[in-house]
Amino acid sequence: MRAVAAFLCGLIFGVGLLVSQMTNPMKVIGFLDVFGRWDPSLALVMGGALVVASIGFWWVERRGRTMLGDELALPPRRPVDARLLGGSALFGIGWGIGGFCPGPAVVAASALSFDAAIFVVAMLAGMWIATRLASRFATSAGAGQAAAGPGAQ
Amino acid sequence: MTIDWPAFTPGSALTGGLLIGFAAAFLALTLGRVAGISGILGSLLVSARGASADRGWRIAFLVGLVLAPAVATLAAVPLPPVQTLVDWPWLVLAGLLVGLGTRIGSGCTSGHGVCGLARGSLRSLAATLTFMAFGVGTVWLFEHALRVSP
Numbered sequence: 340m341r342a343v344a345a346f347l348c349g350l351i352f353g354v355g356l357l358v359s360q361m362t363n364p365m366k367v368i369g370f371l372d373v374f375g376r377w378d379p380s381l382a383l384v385m386g387g388a389l390v391v392a393s394i395g396f397w398w399v400e401r402r403g404r405t406m407l408g409d410e411l412a413l414p415p416r417r418p419v420d421a422r423l424l425g426g427s428a429l430f431g432i433g434w435g436i437g438g439f440c441p442g443p444a445v446v447a448a449s450a451l452s453f454d455a456a457i458f459v460v461a462m463l464a465g466m467w468i469a470t471r472l473a474s475r476f477a478t479s480a481g482a483g484q485a486a487a488g489p490g491a492q
Numbered sequence: 493m494t495i496d497w498p499a500f501t502p503g504s505a506l507t508g509g510l511l512i513g514f515a516a517a518f519l520a521l522t523l524g525r526v527a528g529i530s531g532i533l534g535s536l537l538v539s540a541r542g543a544s545a546d547r548g549w550r551i552a553f554l555v556g557l558v559l560a561p562a563v564a565t566l567a568a569v570p571l572p573p574v575q576t577l578v579d580w581p582w583l584v585l586a587g588l589l590v591g592l593g594t595r596i597g598s599g600c601t602s603g604h605g606v607c608g609l610a611r612g613s614l615r616s617l618a619a620t621l622t623f624m625a626f627g628v629g630t631v632w633l634f635e636h637a638l639r640v641s642p
Binding site: 341342344345346348350351352353354356358359360362363364365366368369371372374378379380381382383384385386387388389390391393394395396398399400404405406407409410411413414416417418419422423424425426428429430432433434435436437439440441442444445447449450451452454455457460461462463464465466467468469470473 | 493494495496499500501502504505506507508509510511512513514515516517518519520521522523524525526527529530533534537538546548549550552553554555556557558559560561562563564567569571572573574575576577578580582583584585586587588589590591592593594595596597598599600601602604605606607608609610611613614615618619620622623624625626627628629630631632633634635636
């Protein structure tokens, strides 16, 4: 049941990205080209998505449980930090160069775009590197904790 | 700023946006999860050995995403072209930056830009404003200051 729901969500999400043309980098670059000939289309994509998603999140957070009776597993609310801003800045630069963000890139690659496939492979490599970096930091933090005294585990 | 009216596609943009929002709302209502693509991809890369219970829905979501072009074609929804403006070395650089940045910044256009903003998350607002600003700045640099792409 959960897998079917997730599959349908992915499918509808992907069709939405195709219909809105988010999968076409030229369209995305046209939206980001505020100082040139600006194509405001993607503002409507985001606006439309936000209206519906806001209602859904408001409703489910009010219920406190999913329709299947499970507990919510939404990300906790944390303060803004340098990691968030630095990572988002790197993402923005990559988005501006290629015109692809993760979801549309996966869908465009699935539509057999060779360029999108190259991008996706590089993106997965980038994600893997980020995870390696994070686990290195986590390991050194864990070592610090272990040195501070017995306990964890 | 000049608006590129011939390129403006309000109807398909709004329709696509509503579908994306519906998918995000549906995932929250059924699984209590955020539809963040970079998070879904990134956690699958990590938990390859950890085999968590959360692998199942993430894989199912991705299968749906990957099948979207085929299903759209069957449903006679025209597929938009995929027109890149840079050569592949730039695409590799862009991919690396997007992969690194979305993992370090805990989200992308879907996780922060749609789900996070829809939840009224301050972090997601800060992230979205940041990647939008850097995206706009980068396009300005490439298209106007450097004129790298045609």
